Amino acid sequence: MFNKNIIERQCYFCSQNLEDIDFKDVDMVRRFVSGQAKIIDPKHTGTCAKHQRKLAQAVKRARFMALLHFVKR
Numbered sequence: 854m855f856n857k858n859i860i861e862r863q864c865y866f867c868s869q870n871l872e873d874i875d876f877k878d879v880d881m882v883r884r885f886v887s888g889q890a891k892i893i894d895p896k897h898t899g900t901c902a903k904h905q906r907k908l909a910q911a912v913k914r915a916r917f918m919a920l921l922h923f924v925k926r
């Protein structure tokens with residue numbers, strides 16, 4: 854089947870009742886970032902549109918604060 858890469862079906866943040874995503878929580882944010890430091894497609898992580906927007910903002914902030922890499926080779 855093709856859904857091998859789908860880790861979670863339900864949105865992680867909804868299931869954890871997290872309204873806001875803390876960019877300082879690097880270990881958590883890193884779960885939604887690929888090995889090349891790219892934000893993983895929400896289809897694969899199951900993140901809902903609302904949280905995906907917040908996640909993207911958190912990732913960008915984390916990058917700016919040098920908590921995450923912009924590009925990783």
Ligand SMILES: [Zn+2]
Pocket residue numbers: 864865866867900901902903904
């Ligand atoms: Zn959600």
